[in-house]
Amino acid sequence: MSRLRAFGAFLWDFVVGDDWRIALGVVVALSVTAVVAGAGLSAWWIMPVATVGLLAASLWRAAG
Amino acid sequence: MSGAEVGLVLSVLTACAVEAVEALTIVLAVGVARSWRSAFTGVGAALLALAVITAALGPAVTALPLGVLRVVVGGLLLVFGLQWLRKAILRASGLKALHDELAAFEEERAAARAAGVLGGPGRGLDPYSFTVAFKGVLLEGLEVVFIVLTFGANQHNVPLAAAAAAVAVLGVAAAGVVAHAPLSRVPENTLKFGVGVMLTSFGIFWGAEGAGAHWPGGDAALLAIVPATLACALGMVAALRARTDARRSAVSA
Numbered sequence: 126m127s128r129l130r131a132f133g134a135f136l137w138d139f140v141v142g143d144d145w146r147i148a149l150g151v152v153v154a155l156s157v158t159a160v161v162a163g164a165g166l167s168a169w170w171i172m173p174v175a176t177v178g179l180l181a182a183s184l185w186r187a188a189g
Numbered sequence: 190m191s192g193a194e195v196g197l198v199l200s201v202l203t204a205c206a207v208e209a210v211e212a213l214t215i216v217l218a219v220g221v222a223r224s225w226r227s228a229f230t231g232v233g234a235a236l237l238a239l240a241v242i243t244a245a246l247g248p249a250v251t252a253l254p255l256g257v258l259r260v261v262v263g264g265l266l267l268v269f270g271l272q273w274l275r276k277a278i279l280r281a282s283g284l285k286a287l288h289d290e291l292a293a294f295e296e297e298r299a300a301a302r303a304a305g306v307l308g309g310p311g312r313g314l315d316p317y318s319f320t321v322a323f324k325g326v327l328l329e330g331l332e333v334v335f336i337v338l339t340f341g342a343n344q345h346n347v348p349l350a351a352a353a354a355a356v357a358v359l360g361v362a363a364a365g366v367v368a369h370a371p372l373s374r375v376p377e378n379t380l381k382f383g384v385g386v387m388l389t390s391f392g393i394f395w396g397a398e399g400a401g402a403h404w405p406g407g408d409a410a411l412l413a414i415v416p417a418t419l420a421c422a423l424g425m426v427a428a429l430r431a432r433t434d435a436r437r438s439a440v441s442a
Contacts, residue, residue, distance in 0.1 A: 140265070142272035151267050151392075155260060155400050162401030169404050172397040173414065176267065176389060177421050183275055188284055188429055 144186070150179040194349060197340060201353040204336045207408050208329040209361035215266075215325035215391065217365055218384040221375075224315040231322030238323075239330040251338055255331065260399025262324045267392025269321060274385030274422055280378050282429035321388070328395070333358065386422055390415045 141148045154175035162168035190198075220228035243250055279285035333354050341350030375383070394404065394411055404410035 140268065142268070144272075144275065147271050147275070148268045151264055151271070151396070155264050155396050158397055158400035158402050159260075162403075168400070168402035169397055169410070171402070172267075172393045172400075173417065176271070176393055176418075180271055180275060180278075180389075180421075181425060183271075184278060184425055184429060187275070187279055188432060 144183045147179050147183055150175060154179075194346065197346060197350060198353040201336060201340050201350045202357045204340070205333045205354040205357035206361055208332045208336070209358045211391065211411075212326045212329035213361050213365045214387055216322045217369060218387050219318040219321045221369065222377075222380045222384045224318040227315040227318035228322040230314060231319040232326050234319070235323045235326035235330060238327055239334065242331070243334055248338055248342070250331070250334055253331065255335070256399050256401065258328060258331070258399070259395045262328050263392050263395030263397070263399050265324065265392075266321065266388050267396050269317065270385055270388025270390070270392050272385075273381055274389050277378055277382035277385050278422055278425050278429065281382060281426045283433055284429060325391075382422065386415065386419045390418045393418070 154172055157175075158168045158171045161171060216228050216232055219231075242253075246253070276285065337347065337350045337354045341347030390411065394414055398404065406413075
């Protein structure tokens with residue numbers, strides 16, 4: 126059980142890292158891109174804008 | 190060689206060289222910054238997976254859901270890239286110690302060993318290097334296979350297309366061997382900053398493409414995404430440095 130918990134902790138740290146909001150934000154941004162592209166609208170700009178916003182917000186929080 | 194065959198060779202050579210350069214960038218980045226052994230193990234595993242997929246599916250490989258693969262690989266690369274870039278920006282702006290990464294890396298390895306993911310000392314693999322290299326090479330390798338099969342089948346000459354692809358991939362790999370030595374001399378945090386920029390850029394590109402977006406200029410959009418990501422990251426370093434300096438001045442005043 127402890128090995129399973131350790132593996133879960135490792136996997137979380139490996140995929141999600143220091144700031145879980147970044148991972149969540151990436152998933153949300155990709156979903157929005159898929160919806161907008163699926164509607165036939167231009168969607169290439171969503172990921173760059175979301176990436177800059179997520180990184181800036183995370184750095185701002187880390188800087189206190 | 191007929192005009193059509195020359196056209197086939199040039200098209201496949203160029204398209205495959207672009208894919209190979211994308212894979213090489215990722216392998217060089219994680220190899221130089223973290224672990225060559227793990228990066229090469231990832232490359233080997235990806236080539237093996239690629240051979241098995243191609244042998245098992247043959248021409249049906251073109252029916253694989255490349256979009257799904259791109260969005261998963263792109264999303265993960267983007268999350269990894271942002272983690273690297275975040276830490277590198279914090280270090281470059283003086284908000285995080287420059288050499289704490291080694292301790293964090295050892296902690297991560299210890300946690301991984303405890304979880305049974307890695308072997309003992311000296312035998313362990315760096316999971317980041319392995320996974321990032323594996324995903325990059327598998328995705329780009331699949332794209333090379335698609336290019337060979339689609340271009341080759343159109344001209345009824347898959348062997349010629351395969352030969353052109355092999356020349357492109359081997360040429361890019363040779364360039365990588367030449368490039369890795371000078372890269373090894375770049376300072377650690379500068380290198381990690383660069384790796385973060387590259388992983389983030391590829392993650393943005395593949396993730397958006399996999400989610401169904403179309404980049405203006407196709408693959409050439411990467412030539413704009415990489416410098417734009419670098420410029421944003423440098424801007425964030427400057428902004429954080431200015432903020433830190435202003436705070437220090439206010440405290441000392």
